[in-house]
Amino acid sequence: MKTGSVTRVAITDTAADVLQGLIAHHGPVMFHQSGSCADGSSPICYPLGDFRVAPADVLLGRVFPDTPFWLTADQYQHWPHTHLTVDITPGRSAGISLEVPEGVRFVIRSRLFTDAEAAVLEAAPAPPRGIDLTG
Secondary structure, three states, rough: OOOEOOOOOOEEHHHHHHHHHHHHHHHOEEEEOOOOOOOEOEEEEOOOOOOOOOOOOOOEEEEOOOOOEEHHHHHHHOOOOOEEEEEEEEEEOOOOOOOOOHOEEEEEEEEEOOOOHHHHHHHHHOOOOOOOOOO
């Protein structure tokens, strides 16, 4: 989420161009990052509503144009001080992400927050958690 001028997640222009094409074809989409072994630590892009977010999942923020980026609670515990940037690279992933037919795959670039960014985030409320849709 954006806290002041500090965001937890961003997207490169190149990845945003691919995302825009996917949205034009599939409608609104979302990212989910699990960190599981299925596809390394690549974010998976799903049509919005095709993936049920777990109650403990963390909404890191929204990327171009208004695409939610969710992270599992376990991954958030590993990356609480890390800014993530969605990027794109040539090559197909073995996953089910929407960009697979395009011959590219979304990847995550990361960096640690600066001391100033970390101070802003520590003073802010925790990021929102998922919604329990089972009840």
